[in-house]
Amino acid sequence: MTATWIAVLATAAGCYAFKLAGLTVPQRILAAPRVRRFAELVPVALLAALSAVQTATNGQAFDLDPARLAGLGAAVVALVLRAPFLLVIVVAAATAAVLRAAGVS
């Protein structure tokens, strides 16, 4: 089994365990306001970080690719215009693709 498979299965197992925990642990354990607040904010912090890192870096180096930045910019515009999830993604990818086809690296 490759390392990637182990990562895939470990991610699946960990995500499932978190889900199951919610259905099985006593309600009180995670009911503390600060704990809830933290759990609410964790995805915000992590997803923002992921978005930034995947947009602006490649490995351990900064990599400001104009087409990719423009794609993310287009996603922001789509979000401001209240486009649905899938459309946001399509707009972002299409913007980057069109710019690259036009010669923007």
Add this chain to the structure above:
Amino acid sequence: MPPGAIRDRHQQVDNSPRPMEPMDGGRWTVDGGRRSANGGPRTADRPPRPVRDGVGLGLAVGVSGVAFGAAAVSSGLTVWQASALSLLAFTGASQFALAGVIASGGSLLAGTAGAILLGSRNTLYGLRLAEILRPRGLFRLPAALGVIDETTAVTLAQPDPAAAKKAFTATFWCLYLTWNLATLGGALGAGRIGSPQSFGLDVVGPAAFLALIWPRLKAGRTERLVALAGAALALATTSVLPVGVPVILAATAALAGALASPPAQGSPAAASSRRASFGLEEAPAAGKTGPGGDAT
């Protein structure tokens, strides 16, 4: 969600999970032009349509599995690995996260840890769903797989536990099937195209993450600060830490946010109003829930 609810600072008073906006909007009643914690029951504006809501949302969100499948394969995962994630992990943000770390050649350990950490919010959804669905015994094992943003949103929007159970089942089944078929389609399709970059697939992950947190960024200042701090922290440490670790480090921004802005709501009144408000919300209109989904 009702227009205006997003702008409401009072929404921060709610300390419950906030998977999608529609379910939250209904927790508040208009109070002198402002909204405040729901003080009492109000009747649903229309009859519950749990199955229709669930199927509609499941189809709408599930289709974006195409984006995951394509992104996963262009990241270096095999079609089977992409499908295994959708079948077994079934929580989009975590799936995209792992694919992203693999794409950038990062540490698998850090990628896995980040992906699992992203799934921690589902525990909170499970806590709320358990109050309503009251799953027992072994039934909890299959039900747990379906504890994600979308199912929680549709389930909590129903007026009574019977409708809630139907909503959970309908959303789960429809989204699970659609998401997995879409993943397979996207994964197979991505293998046949040339350079993923020429199709802009490298923007899919960042755009999806942004879309997922967008409703929360609009929900409050703390959320925006935490997002900025998390992104800044990750970027600042990218050149000195192994790939994948900076993103985990961003969780400290969430910790700081939680400590700095204790939700005002620890009060019993707020807790009871939340409980009392269950069942009084309007169900989200199918398909109009917009970004904010996860199973994506």
